[in-house]
Amino acid sequence: MTDKKPVVDEQSVGQELSIEQRATVGLSQGAIVRRRFLQHRGAVVSVFVLLFLVLLAFTSVGTVIGGTGKLTPDPTGSRLIVDGFRIPGWWGFTWWERYDIVLPGGAPTFTWWPFSFGEHPFGQDNTGKDVFARVMRGMQQSLNVVFIVGIISTVIGVVLGALAGYYRGWVDQLIMRITDVIIIVPLLILGAVLGQTIGGDAFLLAVMIGLIAWTGMARLVRAEFLSLREREFVDAARVAGASDFRIIFRHILPNTVGVIVVSATLLMSAVILLETSLSFLGFGITAPDISLGQIISEYNEAFKTRPWLFWWPGLFIVIIALCINFIGDGLRDAFDPRQKRVPRQRGLGSEIGNFFKAYIPGTRPGDGTVNK
């Protein structure tokens, strides 16, 4: 008896798979996604930059937990007390106290040559407050808002989108009409009205924005559910007696995770711009509390005399938003199965090479380029 085990010629198997399939054969979904993500250089760098910024913001000036972080005057003296438990940081200054002005006008003490940070590297404002500490605290608040909004909006958007897409009918109609009503009002306008209502607290503002920023997510998840619910594995689950809850959350939802992750990331980059814009207008986080937009708003008039009050907060907003956008782009590339590999760089250099090769006997132009 000969062994009936089919002989698999590796060569012939490989030929039937496309290049993309061959690159991922035998890997789990997670491994494929991770590998693709790590190939996106911008996204990987952005992850590290963002982590560095989060660490910098929270460790430098310390933070406040278990309280609102509001500043109230000490009944006995002129000092201000922070509401909540304060964890100190390694930076010597706080964001609310005034210090002696080191350089005239509070100019930054940071110098490139000789390289030194000095006492107040980002400068001081007109009352002597340390701008570095303020920017760090502002960054904490802005990042807090971004993450809280990201979580709340994602949860609401996913649940509503899943319900609308799975049940269709009147549930879908109702949820989608609510979405339409929220979408037609510009997000900044709705956010400003809600921000004015709650009056300047960072946490409440984040909750409020979270309650209105889920619409895009809901639409995307609904669209995914509408197509996925017709698939065979859903029928199989239903025949096996799975409850609706189980089908939605255990069977369909894991298949939409790519869409959800990508759109949550892009939502978060929009949220940091929204929060800073609201705070700039005075309808977001306001005076005793700090955010990056609020700092720019507070020092807006001082641009001509103290430009450093304006540069740093803006720069950090741009860097954070840019990092989140890049991570979102990397995730999109990683999760998108239609993703094609980018051909190797066809720079000007190789073309100049071809140009000259054409004049050397025995070579043809075009050999050096990589075909798609």
Place this chain on the structure above:
Amino acid sequence: MLTFVARRLVATLLVLLVASFIVYVLTANSGDPLRELRGSRDPSAQDQIAYLSGLLNLDQPPVLRYFSWLGGVGACFIGQCDLGISVARGQQPVIEAIGGALGSTLQLVLAATILAIVIGVAIGMTTALRQYSGYDYVVTFLTFVFYSLPIFWVAVLLKEFGAIQFNSFLGDPVIPWWSILIIGLVMGFIASSVVGGELRTRVISFVSVGGGIAALLILLDVTRWFESPSIGFVGIALMSIATGAVVLFTSTGFHNRRALLAVGIIVVLTVILSWPFQFLFYYVNSPWTVLLVLAIMVGLGLLVGFFVGGDGKAVVARTTAIVGGLGIIPLVLDQMFIRWDEYVARIPLSNGVIATIGASTPAIRRVDDTWLNMLDSLTHMLLPTIALMIISLAAYTRYARASLLDVMNQDYVRTARAKGLGERTVVMRHAFRNAMIPIATIIALDFGAVIGGAVITERVFAWQAMGSLFNEGLQHIDVNLVMGFFLVTGILAVIFNVIADLLYSALDPRIRVS
């Protein structure tokens, strides 16, 4: 098609109605409109509180107040608009406040949107056609950066940095050699990337475009053109020829002799007619003249195209009409620059030519002169429009690139290529039109972002426009003022939606059939 648009219009209006209720109630609950008065020690404060409470019906719940407000809006259909009064603005009727504010916001929003669409689609398409080139990578990176820019930061930078730099440049217009070099190199790089092809072609396009622009800048510098800018006969001729060449290149190509001839005729006509039009512009000083001239030019274009076009009448007439319509731009610019010195003499000296505050110069507004006012709006609108445009620009660029890439990989594009059609015909006729379908839907979606951006931009540049209605209204919990703003932007949103739907159904025949 009409039923499609009508159905969408009704649905949007209903959604807007519900949204207005929510915004009204939320705004009314966002604070106490009489807070300042309650804190005041003025003996008459009590009387004022009682008076204003009566005036605003503050004793009623917000839901009831909403319906009386809605009644006032409904009265607009019988010509008796009543949007309430604004407490924050000394009891000015809201309708009056809107009347004074709408114009400049509309100009700003329209200019920024149109520019963003045109430039964004152009950049997005060229990057898609030259995918994975250095130009593509640079633009993709820049769109990420633009996407991440907070608009208020950009606006403040433009105001405090751009305006001052540009004004001091206009004061002493010397272009430094290095900026000529950089501009020439960048333009040459863009041109060579967009043209693409063999290295030879790339070098030629790099040198001709980069060198040409550098030479133009040197010429402008040597002749001190920026001191008193003018276009003149030669300028009009050159600009018309350039417009004609670009339009011809994108629509039919130079090998179509009839189109070439027709465009040649319309360009010559533009140059010849510029002389009588100059007098027309000068003596009949009204915005309608501009529209009249536009109509004449487009009409002439259609006529020329019709008679010269031969077999391809429709295509040639469309091309010449576009050339004729665009030909009005150098004419208007020329007329504006003729009045430049007069304008500079009339504005306050301290401001500089590029204004950073307000939407117009009051002294100019009082003069009933179309051209001076046009120049004035232009110098005031320049920076806010750029600020507002940058954000949308990134979005349109990305969508246009993705959309065209998607379409270029479709089977029908391969079929078109296989038939032996030229690359231009494939891109412009077969791919472009289909690639625009998703863009049409984004116009409506992007509108909310533009309105939000306008509120911020107007705040930075201290415009007394719709944005300030919202800012003031919300700060003082002046519900009527906020709702005035919301009503106008809501109607604008509906209009944008309808435009998007019309474009959509014009581009996608499937909508028209069903």
